[in-house]
Amino acid sequence: QVQLQQSGPGLVKPSQTLSLTCAISGESVSSNSATWNWIRQSPSRGLEWLGRTYYTSKWNNDYAASVRSRISINPDISKNQFSLQLESVTPEDTAVYYCARLGTYFDSWGQGTLVTVSS
Amino acid sequence: SYELTQPPSVSVSPGQTASITCSGDKLGDKFVCWFQQKPGQSPVVVIYQDNKRPSGIPERFSGSNSGNTAALTISGTQTVDEADYYCQAWDGSTYVFGTGTKVTVL
Numbered sequence: 001q002v003q004l005q006q007s008g009p010g011l012v013k014p015s016q017t018l019s020l021t022c023a024i025s026g027e028s029v030s031s032n033s034a035t036w037n038w039i040r041q042s043p044s045r046g047l048e049w050l051g052r053t054y055y056t057s058k059w060n061n062d063y064a065a066s067v068r069s070r071i072s073i074n075p076d077i078s079k080n081q082f083s084l085q086l087e088s089v090t091p092e093d094t095a096v097y098y099c100a101r102l103g104t105y106f107d108s109w110g111q112g113t114l115v116t117v118s119s
Numbered sequence: 120s121y122e123l124t125q126p127p128s129v130s131v132s133p134g135q136t137a138s139i140t141c142s143g144d145k146l147g148d149k150f151v152c153w154f155q156q157k158p159g160q161s162p163v164v165v166i167y168q169d170n171k172r173p174s175g176i177p178e179r180f181s182g183s184n185s186g187n188t189a190a191l192t193i194s195g196t197q198t199v200d201e202a203d204y205y206c207q208a209w210d211g212s213t214y215v216f217g218t219g220t221k222v223t224v225l
Contacts, residue, residue: 047205047216064213098161105152109161
């Protein structure tokens with residue numbers, strides 16, 4: 001069973017960059033059998049998929065249209081983890097952020113990180 | 120953008136059947152997953168590919184999907200089933216989640 005452990009700050013100032021990391025145990029981030037995703041949840045927006053990274057002979061990324069201009073999801077092979085960076089945050093980006101593995105379905109989730117955007 | 124609509128709440132008596140619907144344009148042409156989420160916890164899949172149960176999920180959870188509506192049915196509902204439930208589908212470019220349904224067992 002794959003386990004995902006999230007880390008990162010819970011408070012970010014407006015206009016700054018939100019950065020979170022998801023450490024993977026039980027599978028390689030370079031696995032051909034999975035994609036590695038970030039999802040957030042807030043009362044106003046519900047559950048919202050943000051994007052993913054995955055390897056198929058090369059690294060690939062897909063991002064939700066709502067955040068495409070300011071999001072980056074990157075693998076770190078040496079540490080077997082992947083990260084989320086969301087630039088120019090506003091209070092609307094306040095949410096619980098989850099990392100999640102997608103095989104046939106979203107079968108493993110991180111513990112969630114509440115990120116508050118406030119000065 | 121693609122939208123999935125669920126009723127905000129469903130109430131059910133213990134031992135009875137709870138049904139939760141998820142509506143979206145031509146949803147029957149897509150695979151649907153259902154997640155259970157309890158307060159303070161991460162979502163857990165209870166149904167995938169419309170009607171398949173992951174190992175460890177009780178048989179009382181079942182799913183269907185046809186036309187514009189998918190449904191999650193909980194037969195013989197137990198108090199431990201009280202939670203928020205979300206449907207989810209892939210619209211070709213984005214993973215879309217439903218609006219969520221709070222199931223109350225009373």
